[in-house]
Amino acid sequence: MIRTPIAITGQGAVCALGIGLDAIWAELAAGRDGIGVIERFSTQRFGTHLGGMVPLPGTVGIDDALTTRAICVKYAVLAGQEALTRAEVPMHAPRRIALVLGTSMGSHLGGLHEASAEVAAALGIEGPVITISTACASSTNALGVGRDLLDDGRADVVLAGGADVLCPEIFAGFHALGLLSAGKCTPFSEGLGTTLGEGAGFLVLERAPEAKTRGAPFLACLSGYGLSADGYHATSPEPTGAGVARALRSTLDDAGLAAADVGYVNAHGTGTAANDPAEWRAITEVLGDQVPVSSTKSYLAHAQGAAGVLELICTLLAMEHGQVLPTLHFTKPRRQGPVDPIAQDRPRPLVFAHALSTNSAFGGANAAVAISRAVTPRRASPKRPIFISGVSSLVPSKEESRGEGLKRLIPTADTRNLDPSSIDLSTAIAQALHDAGLTLSGVARERTGLFVGTTNASPASWEEFRASVRERGIERASAPAFTRLVLNAASGVASRLLGLRGPTTTLTTGAGSGLLAAVLAAIYLESRADADRLVVAAVDELDAQRPTQGEGAASLVLTTFANESTIRLARWAVAARTHSTKPSPPSPQQGRGSG
């Protein structure tokens, strides 16, 4: 059985290199990076002053958080409009066009989903709007979710990608973690540290036969994707690269590719001491050490949640011109770096049939995608039935302190320095696994993933971060609190405490985020061979800024194995907001969300 290939029919971007693909390619081809001294906000109190800022008039001199979100939306709308225009997408059926937007923290101080809704409204998109937030893996993850929506027939066109803005708080957080390079970042080369950036990029994805029928442009196939969790640390990658390797293998398997088919890898390549060697180990293990590997962060800087899609767009532009992009500023190779980092100052002529792009993130989330020059038929795994083998619903109790429930199930769990969201989410998941009678070990951990729906990062951690800035100054912002501000921080903690190392994502739609996580998990698990079960979970934390907000968490264990106590997840749907979702008869009893 063959799965319908997914075509990339359009792309659009704004980034440090310019506004729009023509401007961006001119810089890429000339070997010019977009990194310079940040002018939008003061970096006087920090040891470094460089960033990859979008050269967009009207965004200089603004540093308040509300405007940060407005800038994020502006970038996304510009990039999204370019992609839709280049793909010549007919807008006569806007309810069949979905938006999957990956973002990390660039539109913070307001629900991430609210920014996505503004982008969709500005672009005339009326289908499902899904926000993926797995920190620096967000937009690569979003491309995969977009692919799944098309595979499952939930949309006819998906605009997938991401957007993020560099603001003082994010700069301060990376500074506090000691991750910023004094000079321009030099991935895989001497000179440690990264340079932060910003921007937005989107791809238009369509089922290839339908795209061909309407005469859409064809850029490439999105031939596969993969996700994984390190389950290791809040910010550092698993040093052996095992998590990245799982995402790469999963991507190859999904695309039906062998290692030898891959002609180029666009690496996450942040330039940090922790990321680059771990990533290279993973690439070597999965693809061997002869594949050309470069990092376009040397051009763009690290565009956070938008990094993945922007790097893929750079790869697509280079592929169109029969080239691969270099790692700029390369001087002397580090130990444990690529044999061929394309260390030159201009793109290299190289025609390749397939390429991979990979990203890794805070919270231990990894995502990778494969693109193919030609329409590539994909082998389909037989669709598997989905069952629920364990459930939990947690309401924090006044009778016991937070975390006691988790310690009952996992006595070794260290809940110190964890925020309420992380503790409650982990507790709910531990209870659901217990309800399912599961104790994970060995390979079962790698084949058990975690899909989380939530609305905001922990308000308690936000307050801790803000208090550190108020009391000590932005140059001494709290590094531990900063690491907990990404939406997937709680799921990263749960992955680590409970050993969930399979596919992972964190998403939000505002209300209904938990149910959407269940739907996306079902779509994934039904047709993928890289997981046997996906834990679905959701968490809400009290928020002083939102007096009506309550707290609690819930979890379901989805599995492909049935026994006498499993319940069938018989059908699922995700659609535009006012779509009538009517599973076929018989009419079941109905329940509406209590949120």
Next chain:
Amino acid sequence: MRGETPASGTLRLCAEKVRALRLAPGQFLITDVSAAASCAVVLERSTA
């Protein structure tokens, strides 16, 4: 419970219905709608 639980509320409802289905066969449709998307799942335990 006090207050809204926008992310976890519907998943909690799913958990409740799964527990109910363990006790007696049946079928439940669970839906949720936000400004971003509408979602639905059907939980089912047949008598067979």
